[in-house]
Amino acid sequence: MENTSLEQKTEKYLCPTYARYPLAVKTASGCRLYDFQGREYIDLLAGISVCNLGHSHPEIVQAICSQAGKLVHTSNLFYQEEQVLLSEKLVETCHLDKVFFCNSGAEANEAAIKLMRRYMSRVRGENRHELITFSGSFHGRTLATMTATGQDKIKEGFAPLPEGFRHVPLNDVQALEDAVNENTAAIMAECIQGEGGIKLMSPEFKKKINELQRSRDILLIVDEIQTGMGRTGSLWAFEQEGLEPDMFTSSKALAAGLPMGALLAREEVASAFGPGSHGTTFGGGPLPSVAALKSLEIIQRDGLLDYCRDLGQWAANRFRETGRKCPGTIREVRGRGLMLGIELEFPGKDVWQALLDRGFVLNLTQESVLRLLPPLTITGQDLEQFALALEQVLQKH
Ligand SMILES: Cc1ncc(COP(=O)(O)O)c(C=O)c1O
Structure with a gap:
């Protein structure tokens, strides 16, 4: 379906309970989302802390399919x-x-x-x-x-x-x-x-x-x-x-x-x-x-608890470094494991939008907190890419 008609039909048929992001995900795999035009995004939200093992994990797919047949x-x-x-x-x-x-x-x-x-x-x-x-x-x-x-x-x-x-x-x-x-x-x-x-x-x-x-x-x-x-x-x-x-x-x-x-x-x-x-x-x-x-x-x-704790600590420190590189932009980085908030010094809608434009899906909460809830299987490389994109966006701000 075309993006515009998807948007129009959503408005026409669904109760208006959500202010939706300008994104329609067609397929997903691991920590990647793909829209209807085939554009790839890094998923730092995991469906708001739902897809903790990433998307279409083969063993989860197998478990569901096999049970569905029984x-x-x-x-x-x-x-x-x-x-x-x-x-x-x-x-x-x-x-x-x-x-x-x-x-x-x-x-x-x-x-x-x-x-x-x-x-x-x-x-x-x-x-x-x-x-x-x-x-x-x-x-x-x-x-x-x-x-x-x-x-x-x-x-x-x-x-x-x-x-x-x-x-x-x-x-x-x-x-x-x-x-x-x-x-x-x-x-x-x-x-x-x-x-x-x-x-x-x-x-x-x-x-x-x-x-x-x-x-x-x-x-x-x-x-x-x-x-x-x-x-x-x-x-x-x-x-x-x-x-x-x-x-x-x-x-x-x-x-x-x-x-x-x-x-x-x-x-x-x-x-x-x-x-x-x-x-x-x-x-x-x-x-x-x-x-x-x-x-x-x-x-x-798969030892995901230790992995998540260590990677989360690294990521939080990495985002603090971003804050030091872009003075006056990041008030605080908080959280534990891979539940992280980057609180900005100002309302963050533009920053959030610029990150989405660069292919990073995350959420903005309480106006100024970038909330990261990626799959626990995300890699350090993906988070590093995000940190670099965030630096670019904040430097322009
Ligand atoms: C801490 C917490 N409690 C409860 C809920 C409600 O869960 P649900 O949307 O599945 O009803 C949420 C949803 O975001 C949540 O984050």
């Missing part, structure tokens, strides 16, 4: 082998005991919020229901997860919002302490805020979260939707943050590009769900389950 869907009314194998594998990766599968990040967080409430009322017999989240956070677009999200702009026009949510400025230790009361059920946090502009929690803030979790007996829910599946150099980001969540959520890269979400919980917390208390038609179906199983196998087998 069984695509039955129902959660039946026992399902692939789902059980995946839940066992996921539980082995962490200190938690039980898994609930769904189809997206918002659904996984919604499940966590529902489980938090039901656990407090059914298991503990307490009237605690409030969830504390942080400014700048992003937890999804359902009514509850949007309300949990610490960004007002996404809530415009959707009132009335559900009750029971409280927001605290990120890294404000005193405000967090003050926000906890007899109604507080849980704190929900991203280890590194993605949509919020690659923002990390300070050591004091994490210490306070740990302390409140224990001393005030509240639950900690970690949102690993963007940070999980190796993105930060450990399978789950909380492993590096000194946090021990009672629940955490995963999605995005979980099934290597197929839609899947998961909530993991401590045994006691999970016991609050009973038959009929929560569910979803597609959650944990055979197709995404085999893709997720294969993805976990590849990440572990």
